[in-house]
Amino acid sequence: QMAGQGNPAGVVLLPHKTNDVSWMKTVAKEYNLSETTFIWPLGGGGDNDDKSNNNDIKVVRYRIRFFTPDGTEVDLCGHATLAAAAVLFEQQQQQQQQQEEESAVESIVFSANKDELRAFLAAKQDPKDSTKAATATTTKQMMISMDFPRKQLHEVTETDPVLDMMYAAFPHISQDMFREGIVYIGLDQDGNDLFIELVPHVFEQLGFSGIRFEAFLSYHGYSRGIILCTTTTSQHDENNKEEVDFLSRFFGPKAGINEDPVTGSAHCTLAPYFAAKLGKETIVGHQTSMRGGIVKCLVSENRVTIIGTAITTMSGNLLVYPDE
Numbered sequence: 001q002m003a004g005q006g007n008p009a010g011v012v013l014l015p016h017k018t019n020d021v022s023w024m025k026t027v028a029k030e031y032n033l034s035e036t037t038f039i040w041p042l043g044g045g046g047d048n049d050d051k052s053n054n055n056d057i058k059v060v061r062y063r064i065r066f067f068t069p070d071g072t073e074v075d076l077c078g079h080a081t082l083a084a085a086a087v088l089f090e091q092q093q094q095q096q097q098q099q100e101e102e103s104a105v106e107s108i109v110f111s112a113n114k115d116e117l118r119a120f121l122a123a124k125q126d127p128k129d130s131t132k133a134a135t136a137t138t139t140k141q142m143m144i145s146m147d148f149p150r151k152q153l154h155e156v157t158e159t160d161p162v163l164d165m166m167y168a169a170f171p172h173i174s175q176d177m178f179r180e181g182i183v184y185i186g187l188d189q190d191g192n193d194l195f196i197e198l199v200p201h202v203f204e205q206l207g208f209s210g211i212r213f214e215a216f217l218s219y220h221g222y223s224r225g226i227i228l229c230t231t232t233t234s235q236h237d238e239n240n241k242e243e244v245d246f247l248s249r250f251f252g253p254k255a256g257i258n259e260d261p262v263t264g265s266a267h268c269t270l271a272p273y274f275a276a277k278l279g280k281e282t283i284v285g286h287q288t289s290m291r292g293g294i295v296k297c298l299v300s301e302n303r304v305t306i307i308g309t310a311i312t313t314m315s316g317n318l319l320v321y322p323d324e
Contacts, residue, residue, distance in 0.1 A: 005291055005292060005293060006079065006261065006262050006291060006292075006293040006308075006309075006311075007034050007035075007079040007260065007261040007262040007263070007291065007293060008033050008034060008261075008313075009033055009034065009035050009036065009037060009077075009079055009080040009082075009083035009084075010027075010028075010031040010033050010035075010036035010037070010083075011036075011037055011039065011080070011083050011084050011087045012024075012027060012036065012037070012038045012039070012318065013039055013040075013087060013088075013091075014038060014039065014040040014322075015040065015041075016040055016041070017040050017063065018038075018040070018322040018323075020322035020323045021073070023320075023321075023322035023323065024036075024038050024065065024067055024073075024322070025067060025071035025073075026071075026320075027067075027318070027320075028067035028068065028069065028071055029069060029070065029071050031069075032069045033069065034068070034069070034079070034080075034257055034260055034261060035066050035067065035068060035074070035077045035079065035080040036066075036067050036080070037064055037065065037066050037067075037077065037080040037081070037083065037084050038064070038065045038067075039062045039063065039064050039065075039084050039088070039110070040062060040063050041060070041061070041062055041063075042061040042062060042063055042111060043061060058105050058106055058107070059105070059106070059107045059108070059109055060088070060092070060105050060107075060108050060109070061108075061109045061110075061111065062084070062088070062108065062109070062110050062111070063110070063111050064080075064081065064084060064110040064111065064112050064117070065112075065113070066080050066112075068252075068255050068256040068257055069256050069257065070256030071256070072255050072256045073113075074224065074255055075112060075113040075114045075115070075190075075192075076112060076113075076114070076115060076117075076148075076265040076268070077264070077265055078146065078148065078263065078264010078265040078266075078267065078268075078295075078306055078308075079262055079263070079264045079308070081110060081112075081117050081119065081146055081264065082119070082144050082146060082264060082306075082308050082310050083310050084110065084119075085108050085110075085119035085144050085146065085310070086142045086144060086310035086312060087312070088105075088108055089105065089108070089119075089121060089142060089144070090142065090312065092105040106120060106121065107119065107120050114190075115148070115149050117146060117147065117148060118146065118147040119144055119145070119146045119147070120144065120145045120146075120147075121142070121143070121144060121145070122143040122144055122145035122307050141309050141310065141311045142309065142310050142311075143307065143308070143309050144307070144308060144309075144310060145305055145306070145307045146264070146305065146306045146307075146308075147303055147304075147305055148264075148265070148267075148268050148303065148304050148305075148306055149268060149302070149303060149304070150268060150271075150272050150299070150300070150301075150302050150303055150304050151188045151189055151190065151268040151269045151272070152188070152189045152269075152272075153186035153187065153188055153189075153195055153269055153273060154186060154187050154188075154189065155184070155185065155186050156185040156186055156187055156194070156221065159182070159185055161219055161221065162185055162194070162196070162219060162221070163175075163178060163179065163182075164218075164219075165215055165216065165218055165219040166178050166182075166196075168212060168215035168218065169211060169212050169213070169215035169216055169251075170205075170206060170210075170211060170212075171210065171212065172205070172207065172210050173202065173205050173206075177202055177205070178202065180199075181198050181199045181201070181202030182196060182197070182198060182199075182202075183197040183198065183199060184196070184197040185197075186269075186273075187221065187222060188268075188269050191222060191223055192222065192223050192224040192225070193222060193224055193225050193226070193227050193266060193269065194219070194221060194222040194225075194226045194227065195227045195229070195269055195270075195273070196226065196227065196228050196229070197229050197230060197273075198228060198229070198230050199230065200230045200231065200232065200233065200247075202230075203228065203229070203230035203247060206228065206249065208290060211258075211259075213251065213253045213258040213259075214253065216251050216253045216254070217253055217254060222254075223254065224252060224254060224255050225250050225251060225252035225254065225255060225257075225260070225263070225266070226250070226251045226252070227248060227249075227250055227263075227266050227269065227270065228248065228249045228250075228251070229246055229247060229248040229249075229270060229273075229274075230246065230247050230248075231245070231246050231247075231274070231277070231278070232244050232245065232246055232247050232286070243284055244284050244285070244286045244294070245274055245278055245280065245283050245284050245285065246270065246274045246283070246285050246286075247285070247286050247287075247288050248263075248266065248270055248285055248286075248287050248288070249287065249288060249289060250263040250266050250287065250289075259289055259290075260289070261287070261289045261290070261291040261292070261293065262287045262289065262291070262292070262293030262295065262308075263287065264295060264306050264308065267285060267295050267297050267304060267306055268304050270285055270297075271283050271285070271297035271299050271304045271306070272299050272304065275297075275299040281298060281299055281300075282296070282297070282298050282299075283296075283297050283298075283299060284296050284297070285297070293308075294308075295307075295308060296308075
């Protein structure tokens with residue numbers, strides 16, 4: 001919830017659609033952030049609002065695409081969706097004040113490559129009510145609730161190749177400790193992320209030095225990243241005063257990111273897994289990268305609501321344009 005924490009993302013707001021993927025890749029490489037996202041309005045023009053099934057909610061719709069620092073496009077990214085929503089909500093609020101409009105935009109629907117993602121301004125007191133309650137915003141930060149697809153896990157039964165990868169990636173941890181310390185290995189329904197639950201004392205040994213990230217490329221059973229996680233016995237995160245249910249880290253050399261600071265999309269699998277394991281609907285995770293971040297989630301039958309805070313640290317204009 002402070003600048004310098006969480007996961008940085010660049011947001012490029014375009015007035016209309018572009019098919020210039022090469023330009024988007026170049027901009028993402030230039031920004032060199034965990035993700036750079038490109039958004040443009042759907043339905044023609046910038047004022048593309050409509051009404052959802054609930055007639056009281058004003059909705060705008062945007063296309064969204066995500067690129068990593070090496071120019072790799074990924075289909076889903078939580079923190080970049082959060083950043084894009086924050087930029088749009090701030091812009092809409094400024095327009096409302098200038099034009100003295102009575103109805104504010106309350107929901108943004110993003111059309112990603114494979115999923116429809118919905119963002120709301122999150123309520124201060126009740127995260128389940130993200131439509132009409134008082135919103136948690138200031139001039140510097142914005143709390144946003146995002147509706148994401150729930151991703152199912154399928155157990156990986158051929159574990160030897162996974163163990164070999166882990167031995168090579170974390171040579172400072174003994175093979176016996178890994179063999180005895182893995183609780184579960186799974187793969188998400190799209191084949192994107194390998195999911196490994198560790199016992200707490202092994203997770204604590206992962207550390208930050210001596211990790212051989214290239215070893216994660218040796219296992220071909222996944223396409224995007226590796227989620228390492230564990231349950232936690234600590235009651236609260238010291239900085240955020242939130243009760244924490246699980247810890248996680250995310251490694252993504254295949255996507256051009258050795259370790260992602262905070263990975264919202266990984267919570268599409270993390271949240272349902274730990275919610276079922278702990279018998280809870282609302283679940284809080286702490287991604288323990290060097291920057292670190294807290295992710296609060298509400299799990300339903302088919303969706304995961306992810307709640308996070310965005311802070312805008314800079315803004316400006318691009319002077320290099322895509323080919324039309």
